[in-house]
Amino acid sequence: MEQSSTVIEITNLSKSYGPIIALxxxxxxxxxxxxFGVVGPNGAGKTTLLECMEGLRKPDHGQISIQGxxxxxxxxxxxxxxxxxxxxxALPDRIRVWEAxxxxxxxxxxxxxxxxxxxxxxxxxxxxxxxxxxSGGQKQRLxxxxxxxxxxxxxxxxxxxxxxxxxxxxxxxxxxxxLKKQGKTIxxxxxxxxxxxxxxxxxxxxxxxxxxxxxxxxxxxxxYATTYQVILEMKDQSMLHELEAFPGLVLHQETRFVFHxxxxxxRDMLDLVLRNRAKFGAWTIRPPSLEDAFLKLTGxxxxxxxxxxxx
Amino acid sequence: xxxxxxxxxxxxxxxxxxxxLAVFFSLLLPLLLFFLFGTLARVEYLNNMVPSLVGMIVAxxxxxxxxxxxxxxxEKQILRRFSATPMHPYIVLLGEMITMLAxxxxxxxxxxxxxxxxxxxTVAGNIISLMGACCLSTIAFLxxxxxxxxxxxxxxxxxxxxxVAFYPMLFLCGTTIPLEAIGEPVRSYIEFLPLxxxxxxxxxxxxxxxxxxxxxxxxxxxxxxxxxxLISAKTFRWE
Ligand SMILES: Nc1ncnc2c1ncn2[C@@H]1O[C@H](COP(=O)(O)OP(=O)(O)O)[C@@H](O)[C@H]1O
Ligand SMILES: [Mg+2]
Numbered sequence: 001m002e003q004s005s006t007v008i009e010i011t012n013l014s015k016s017y018g019p020i021i022a023l024x025x026x027x028x029x030x031x032x033x034x035x036f037g038v039v040g041p042n043g044a045g046k047t048t049l050l051e052c053m054e055g056l057r058k059p060d061h062g063q064i065s066i067q068g069x070x071x072x073x074x075x076x077x078x079x080x081x082x083x084x085x086x087x088x089x090a091l092p093d094r095i096r097v098w099e100a101x102x103x104x105x106x107x108x109x110x111x112x113x114x115x116x117x118x119x120x121x122x123x124x125x126x127x128x129x130x131x132x133x134x135s136g137g138q139k140q141r142l143x144x145x146x147x148x149x150x151x152x153x154x155x156x157x158x159x160x161x162x163x164x165x166x167x168x169x170x171x172x173x174x175x176x177x178x179l180k181k182q183g184k185t186i187x188x189x190x191x192x193x194x195x196x197x198x199x200x201x202x203x204x205x206x207x208x209x210x211x212x213x214x215x216x217x218x219x220x221x222x223x224y225a226t227t228y229q230v231i232l233e234m235k236d237q238s239m240l241h242e243l244e245a246f247p248g249l250v251l252h253q254e255t256r257f258v259f260h261x262x263x264x265x266x267r268d269m270l271d272l273v274l275r276n277r278a279k280f281g282a283w284t285i286r287p288p289s290l291e292d293a294f295l296k297l298t299g300x301x302x303x304x305x306x307x308x309x310x311x
Numbered sequence: 312x313x314x315x316x317x318x319x320x321x322x323x324x325x326x327x328x329x330x331x332l333a334v335f336f337s338l339l340l341p342l343l344l345f346f347l348f349g350t351l352a353r354v355e356y357l358n359n360m361v362p363s364l365v366g367m368i369v370a371x372x373x374x375x376x377x378x379x380x381x382x383x384x385x386e387k388q389i390l391r392r393f394s395a396t397p398m399h400p401y402i403v404l405l406g407e408m409i410t411m412l413a414x415x416x417x418x419x420x421x422x423x424x425x426x427x428x429x430x431x432x433t434v435a436g437n438i439i440s441l442m443g444a445c446c447l448s449t450i451a452f453l454x455x456x457x458x459x460x461x462x463x464x465x466x467x468x469x470x471x472x473x474x475v476a477f478y479p480m481l482f483l484c485g486t487t488i489p490l491e492a493i494g495e496p497v498r499s500y501i502e503f504l505p506l507x508x509x510x511x512x513x514x515x516x517x518x519x520x521x522x523x524x525x526x527x528x529x530x531x532x533x534x535x536x537x538x539x540x541l542i543s544a545k546t547f548r549w550e
Contacts, residue, residue: 056395
């Protein structure tokens with residue numbers, strides 16, 4: 001899948017809203033059938049980047065080519081092979097599921113059967129439900145179905161699983177993996193690190209409008225996140241001194257210890273625990289995660305939403 | 312394109328009918344007022360009621376219902392979502408306009424039916440001309456509505472501003488207080504309010520005037536439509 005045909009090419013893209021710089025010199029390429037994630041805290045510029053690709057916003061500088069089409073000058077052509085889901089679910093409250101699908105189907109020269117889409121997205125039981133009465137997951141599934149109505153080659157999905165419970169989220173991930181198998185290219189934004197690392201083939205980390213890293217999630221973790229976390233319960237006091245003196249200790253609460261290790265430290269700790277198994281209760285190792293890589297790269301956690309933006 | 316336009320307009324009509332507040336203010340309230348006056352007033356006065364109530368329906372739909380709907384579509388990003396499809400958002404607004412025109416005519420017909428079968432009031436003038444006058448007035452007010460609906464970011468502000476435009480017209484233009492009862496100095500200002508001409512035109516045709524006798528009102532309403540469409544095309548906020 002690596003470096004097959006390029007479908008999206010962005011070079012030196014910049015966009016400001018008055019004094020606010022939303023995108024700074026962004027360049028990237030996306031290959032066919034790739035799930036590409038744009039990751040970053042709120043206000044990082046993710047929506048702006050997607051909407052520039054969708055032809056809904058005009059960049060100040062830079063070029064965008066979507067399968068050779070310029071989104072600004074060849075918008076009508078773009079609409080035919082691109083599917084879009086905006087960050088906010090955008091339908092009238094009282095429109096029924098089937099009405100929305102039926103309407104969207106009528107907008108394109110060739111479109112899929114609304115009935116088939118309703119079945120595929122588990123909405124057939126809700127055909128007559130007004131949009132506002134759907135659950136968050138059902139709303140998002142309807143929005144994806146609408147964006148797919150004309151069988152586009154490329155899908156843009158903005159914050160698709162924000163506010164969903166894990167079950168609904170996993171259901172949507174499965175849907176997207178299916179679409180990828182069908183050869184569709186998917187560009188999505190998220191501020192969920194778990195989503196980015198489980199779903200995306202490659203991710204661009206965006207912070208204050210700049211791409212600060214772009215790679216496969218496992219590469220990013222390997223390159224920027226090297227810390228293993230070990231959490232350990234002591235059964236008795238016999239190991240107390242040894243644990244307190246162990247390098248890498250970050251937290252000690254009564255019988256609970258938390259350590260951060262690099263490879264060597266982890267080896268020593270495993271050695272200690274396995275040799276004295278009976279003296280310890282529950283223990284877990286958390287491998288380095290994308291969240292750690294993000295922290296390392298940006299110097300702040302992703303959940304400190306949009307802080308110090310005027311910096 | 313025609314197919315999707317018709318589909319959207321039909322959906323809009325259904326959405327309107329599912330919105331209890333819109334149905335109440337645009338269709339039921341004028342009827343309720345008519346019943347209220349019907350039990351209170353003498354029949355001669357009732358005869359004057361229909362043109363006034365038509366003015367009220369036209370102004371409600373044009374200055375409040377349409378702008379609030381348009382602002383809601385903008386606020387909820389529905390216009391943007393459509394601009395991400397091959398359908399131009401102008402089509403969305405056109406569908407909205409046709410819907411409101413249809414609903415205003417429906418309100419008008421309901422009023423005529425209640426007048427005829429409830430109080431045995433019949434129109435002296437030509438019914439087709441009356442419908443024509445209703446269409447012309449509605450289009451003038453819907454075009455004003457696009458100015459109101461295009462100016463403010465939220466539906467809430469739009470509603471308040473719509474009401475600010477609506478209430479003075481309602482009281483000054485002969486819809487609630489007869490024009491004759493309003494003193495000279497104010498009357499010269501009232502000339503500038505389009506609703507005055509809606510009510511004058513409707514009363515005239517209701518009592519059997521021909522179109523020729525109302526060239527002035529017709530020109531004013533046509534002018535209002537044209538000017539408002541031009542202004543709203545310049546001032547309309549799409550996001
Ligand atoms: N239409 C707009 N007008 C002014 N500022 C905007 C507009 N859209 C976004 N911004 C600002 O640009 C920055 C990036 O926004 P956005 O692209 O929405 O980020 P994200 O999707 O990552 O949260 C933010 O600071 C935001 O406040
Ligand atoms: Mg966003």
